[in-house]
Amino acid sequence: MSDKEPKIQVIIRKRPLNSKEISKGETDILFKTSSNTLVVREQRVKVDLTRYTEEHSFAFDAVYSEDVNNQDLYISAVQPIVSAAFQSAKVTCFAYGQTGSGKTYTMMGEGQTPGLYLLAARDIFEYRNMSFPSIKVSVSFYEIYCNKLLDLLNDRNKLHVREDAKQSVNIVGLVHRPVETVQSLMSIINQGIEKRTTGQTGANDESSRSHAVLEISLKNGKKTVGKLSFIDLAGSERGADVSGSDSKTRVDGAEINKSLLALKECIRALDQEKKHLPFRGSKLTLVLKDSFIGCCRTVMIGNVSPGLFSCEHTLNTLRYSDRVKELKKGGNKDTSNPMMLPRQHSTIVKTQNDEPTKAPSLLYKNGAESKLRSKGLLSPHNNVLTYSAELNMANFTKKHEALIQEIMEKEDDLVKTHKKALGEMPNMYEFEKNIICQVMEPNSDILHYISNVENVINYKDQFNLEMRRKIESLKQALRDEESFSHVINAAKPSIDVFDLEHDDFFENMPIY
Numbered sequence: 001m002s003d004k005e006p007k008i009q010v011i012i013r014k015r016p017l018n019s020k021e022i023s024k025g026e027t028d029i030l031f032k033t034s035s036n037t038l039v040v041r042e043q044r045v046k047v048d049l050t051r052y053t054e055e056h057s058f059a060f061d062a063v064y065s066e067d068v069n070n071q072d073l074y075i076s077a078v079q080p081i082v083s084a085a086f087q088s089a090k091v092t093c094f095a096y097g098q099t100g101s102g103k104t105y106t107m108m109g110e111g112q113t114p115g116l117y118l119l120a121a122r123d124i125f126e127y128r129n130m131s132f133p134s135i136k137v138s139v140s141f142y143e144i145y146c147n148k149l150l151d152l153l154n155d156r157n158k159l160h161v162r163e164d165a166k167q168s169v170n171i172v173g174l175v176h177r178p179v180e181t182v183q184s185l186m187s188i189i190n191q192g193i194e195k196r197t198t199g200q201t202g203a204n205d206e207s208s209r210s211h212a213v214l215e216i217s218l219k220n221g222k223k224t225v226g227k228l229s230f231i232d233l234a235g236s237e238r239g240a241d242v243s244g245s246d247s248k249t250r251v252d253g254a255e256i257n258k259s260l261l262a263l264k265e266c267i268r269a270l271d272q273e274k275k276h277l278p279f280r281g282s283k284l285t286l287v288l289k290d291s292f293i294g295c296c297r298t299v300m301i302g303n304v305s306p307g308l309f310s311c312e313h314t315l316n317t318l319r320y321s322d323r324v325k326e327l328k329k330g331g332n333k334d335t336s337n338p339m340m341l342p343r344q345h346s347t348i349v350k351t352q353n354d355e356p357t358k359a360p361s362l363l364y365k366n367g368a369e370s371k372l373r374s375k376g377l378l379s380p381h382n383n384v385l386t387y388s389a390e391l392n393m394a395n396f397t398k399k400h401e402a403l404i405q406e407i408m409e410k411e412d413d414l415v416k417t418h419k420k421a422l423g424e425m426p427n428m429y430e431f432e433k434n435i436i437c438q439v440m441e442p443n444s445d446i447l448h449y450i451s452n453v454e455n456v457i458n459y460k461d462q463f464n465l466e467m468r469r470k471i472e473s474l475k476q477a478l479r480d481e482e483s484f485s486h487v488i489n490a491a492k493p494s495i496d497v498f499d500l501e502h503d504d505f506f507e508n509m510p511i512y
């Protein structure tokens, strides 16, 4: 394995239009223009209702169109790095993208179509049997759901992450199953997949809200000689979902957003060979720390849906992947939230009859432009939100993220306290039973009994008080989060076509 080989490869995979999309009359808006470029034709409408097409062109290491099957994608993008795992590399393959864009299809396959798990498994055992017979293969499979680690090979048992004195990250209690054949590996993976958390979204009923991490370790004796990780990430649009009606969905969404941001930062840092990796930014990157240091090979697959209705999410996936990739060319202004402040790549604007026209930087409805301008929130030179408005929004989003972190910590703490009390209950029960038995004895000491009962009551009062305080504090944090999310929801459609239905948005927004 040469040092000249790129550590990171960012590739894009477009899936075909499905029958549901075809029956709805959806058109394909993605065009592969060369082996590594993809053009998105976004349909837009101006204030005067003229329709025009905006073309966004992106370049990656490779672009795979809808006619490329899993096998071909595997051979060209993943197989080269699978062999590196036998030369001590940490090999990682991510599938990123919107719900329903083909992440699971790529990783797991479907029906008779094998996915990357199976294709890699075949090669792993072939290499092992041919050239490295002493190497033992083992597998672990877990998911990160709502910031919790759950073991998919052990009934979704909750796992804990610890960093030891040598700063190695360990997942305490994670089951590692030794495997000897491709079939046994696949049967274990299938068991894990059945346990995986799925949820409901508008886009795909089976959509996943969790990151699934499959790790295949290669060991010689006790020494790990190589590791392959396949990560089927949660639907990326869930990270931008701050509009869910319940706070659990929002907290969940914010956590996904945080982990995807941290992942992008870690891959960038890895690519730039930075000494400090921001892997503590999320649980996902923390558990993958090992995969970001030393000898690593990473493939990021950005999965995209071709349909018109998926345009916004497709652009977000391409922009995210582009940020990971573009930094390889050196230097980039980062924005704090890839979901909310998208950066244009290369744009050509065409009218419907393909006549080039001037691109409006932003479109505003119902006199919103003058309202914004009068508030000093719109640049006097063009229709771009002023720096202070963007900065305020970015600060606000940061506060929201901190609040969500606080909610998760409070939730954990409350459950921990409750569990501790439950653990003490059997002793308490025995104690109370004893003092009742004693007081029923002839000539019992009633004062002694009273004192014991008082101790029990005091203990329970203290516990109830502590629980009540924790519950109140968590409820307050949830209420605060609700208010934050209202303000963010009001701002959500604002970055592109600014509909100032919520024109009191910036007025209500706290200044930090």
Ligand SMILES: Nc1ncnc2c1ncn2[C@@H]1O[C@H](COP(=O)(O)OP(=O)(O)OP(=O)(O)O)[C@@H](O)[C@H]1O
Pocket (backbone or CB within 6 Å): 014, 015, 016, 018, 066, 097, 098, 099, 100, 101, 102, 103, 104, 105, 106, 110, 204, 206, 207, 208, 234, 235, 303
């Ligand atoms: N390359 C492809 N060729 C043919 N069909 C595909 C392809 N990619 C995806 N599909 C189909 O699209 C649908 C959605 O794909 P998939 O379940 O893999 O999406 P996903 O991104 O994993 O979504 P989720 O986040 O919900 O897990 C599936 O029915 C799958 O069969």
